[in-house]
Amino acid sequence: MEVHVTGNAAALAEANDFKRFKVVMSDRPAAGFASLGADLRSALTFDDADTAWVSCTWLRAAGPADPDWLARFELMLDKARPMGWVSADGAAIRAHVEWPLAAGDSPAVGDAFRKAMRRLAATPCLVTTLRDGRRHGMAATSVTSLCFEPPSILVCVNTGASIHDPLDAEGRFCANLMGGAHSDLLGAFSGELKGEARFSLGDWREEGGLPYLADAQANIFCSVAERWRYGTHSIFVGQVEAVRADAELDPMVYLDGRKGRFATA
Known part of the structure; x- marks a missing residue:
């Protein structure tokens, strides 16, 4: 599941893929992550440039008008809560933020590096x-x-x-x-x-x-x-x-x- 952001508009993509969740910023540099318009703030807020909290109310409204989809979405939230990915009040779910590549960046290297670091066990x-x-x-x-x-x-x-x-x-x-x-x-x-x-x-x-x-x-x-x-x-x-x-x-x-x-x- 992906939240695609273009300008100050957000849209849900890959809505039926409940195994992954991220925010994709299409045209906004990472340096401006805190500058969000009112329309976009109703959908998500940033903890930092790497992490966003996406409104569960917005996701339910943006997803398919299908009781089965809503049931699967609630199941996703149930699985995310023990991981600390759902806010304490249950209003938002945590997502990694993907920004547009700078000139010369390699998406293959970036994706592979992120995957490699997820295999590095550590004590927080x-x-x-x-x-x-x-x-x-x-x-x-x-x-x-x-x-x-x-x-x-x-x-x-x-x-x-x-x-x-x-x-x-x-x-x-x-x-x-x-x-x-x-x-x-x-x-x-x-x-x-x-x-x-x-x-x-x-x-x-x-x-x-x-x-x-x-x-x-x-x-x-x-x-x-x-x-x-x-x-x-x-x-x-x-x-x-x-x-x-x-x-x-x-x-x-x-x-x-x-x-x-x-x-x-």
Whole structure:
């Protein structure tokens, strides 16, 4: 199933394909993702340049006037909810956004790369910071170790993400490694909830001026040592200031859009 957007008009395509769901932007550059007309805002909103929330009311109206189709659509929503792809109020479903190719881009390489990255299992992190008394956070799998001398990690943040500017200005953050019991938090920090409401779930505390998840697998407190901009993202080098680690080893594992738990052989 695809939502095709041209100008400020949206239309549903491949309506009977319930195995995939995405938004295809036909003629709008990714840099302008937040500039939507009123007509288009009734159909979808953007969490960032890579993720849109599509109105379920709009989808029901745009789909075939067929009771069987509506039943299959509701079944799709039921399957998407445990994955965190349906908003907390049930009003919208999450979709990946596909933008027009820039000159010289190869669709074959882009599609193959996306498919390859969906096969890279990772433990999601909740990246958090505090700026002017307000907490900000996002879910990310693009967090990785850099080196041990000095201890440091890399965090990649889309420039359109709500945490980007506060993190850039504050220069400090905490990477909270998620455990298998944090399923509800993954959805909340991936767009189901906004701003401070994201911290209404979970045992959040504060240390050294940074919010941290008390029962995370680990909390890595960092100051930003360096930063670069590449493509749609900023790359932050976090120099590790302090670490807390849970004694129980039960990380969340994210693979191909699905979350699960690690099991030893």
